Amino acid sequence: GAVVSQHPSWVICKSGTSVKIECRSLDFQATTMFWYRQFPKQSLMLMATSNEGSKATYEQGVEKDKFLINHASLTLSTLTVTSAHPEDSSFYICSASVASGNYEQYFGPGTRLTVT
Amino acid sequence: GNSVTQMEGPVTLSEEAFLTINCTYTATGYPSLFWYVQYPGEGLQLLLKATKADDKGSNKGFEATYRKETTSFHLEKGSVQVSDSAVYFCALSDHGGGFKTIFGAGTRLFVKA
Numbered sequence A: 001g002a003v004v005s006q007h008p009s010w011v012i013c014k015s016g017t018s019v020k021i022e023c024r025s026l027d028f029q030a031t032t033m034f035w036y037r038q039f040p041k042q043s044l045m046l047m048a049t050s051n052e053g054s055k056a057t058y059e060q061g062v063e064k065d066k067f068l069i070n071h072a073s074l075t076l077s078t079l080t081v082t083s084a085h086p087e088d089s090s091f092y093i094c095s096a097s098v099a100s101g102n103y104e105q106y107f108g109p110g111t112r113l114t115v116t
Numbered sequence B: 001g002n003s004v005t006q007m008e009g010p011v012t013l014s015e016e017a018f019l020t021i022n023c024t025y026t027a028t029g030y031p032s033l034f035w036y037v038q039y040p041g042e043g044l045q046l047l048l049k050a051t052k053a054d055d056k057g058s059n060k061g062f063e064a065t066y067r068k069e070t071t072s073f074h075l076e077k078g079s080v081q082v083s084d085s086a087v088y089f090c091a092l093s094d095h096g097g098g099f100k101t102i103f104g105a106g107t108r109l110f111v112k113a
Helices: none
Strands: A004-007 A010-013 A019-025 A032-038 A044-051 A067-073 A076-081 A090-097 A105-107 A111-115 B003-006 B011-014 B019-021 B023-026 B032-038 B044-050 B056-059 B062-065 B075-077 B086-093 B101-103 B107-112
Touching: A004 A090, A010 A019, A019 A032, A019 A090, A019 A111, A032 A067, A032 A076, A044 A067, A044 B101, A076 A090, A105 B044, B003 B086, B003 B101, B011 B019, B019 B107, B023 B032, B023 B086, B032 B062, B044 B062
Parallel strands: A010 A111, B011 B107
Antiparallel strands: A004 A019, A019 A076, A032 A044, A032 A090, A067 A076, A090 A105, A090 A111, B003 B023, B019 B075, B032 B044, B032 B086, B044 B056, B056 B062, B062 B075, B086 B101, B086 B107
16 A cells, blocks of 8 residues: 555756646645655655645745646646756656654655756 | 754675674753665655664664663664665654654665675
8 A cells, every 4th residue: 555656757847948747646645745856876855745625834945936736636746847947957856745743754666857 | 953963874794794884863852763774766764763762673683772861863783784775874862853854874785705
């Protein structure tokens, strides 16, 4: 149980275009989803926290107009990278959790974005 | 604020050697502690966890004990295998932090045959 999927697993896009990444909880309802960014050989940097039906909370330094997050249902959150540039190339990972006592998050497999 | 510090890598060991990866944390509340593993080109997998002081998490021969007095959660394995080569992340999450998970920098482990 507790499987999180991401789609696509990798994507290449041209500079200036927008890319949408989906994160789904397959067998549970996720009250909260998180989006992370990971640069090569580095740790995960939390970008934003989203709760179903409300606006995402962005971490300091993350442009909310560039990284649009929508959490329309308890099983789906999307991250849209708008007007992508080569510096947005990265590994994007989502996670999902249920508000409970163990605070465990379930991670998706990640999406590798390359902007040319 | 909350933070996690883990030993820098890379760590290179021979097969069957003993592994320790140190992890210490700073938290204002009572966090849950985790170790995640990331194999090349893949996402994170939960390796083990502990939710309260003195709990021991274990999985696949790996162990870590939640030490509140030393604010530590060191990862250990008695005999590593080549297949254990990966990056290991120590992490914490607590209600006071809004369930956010804070990750350490990661420690890359290479195991030689």
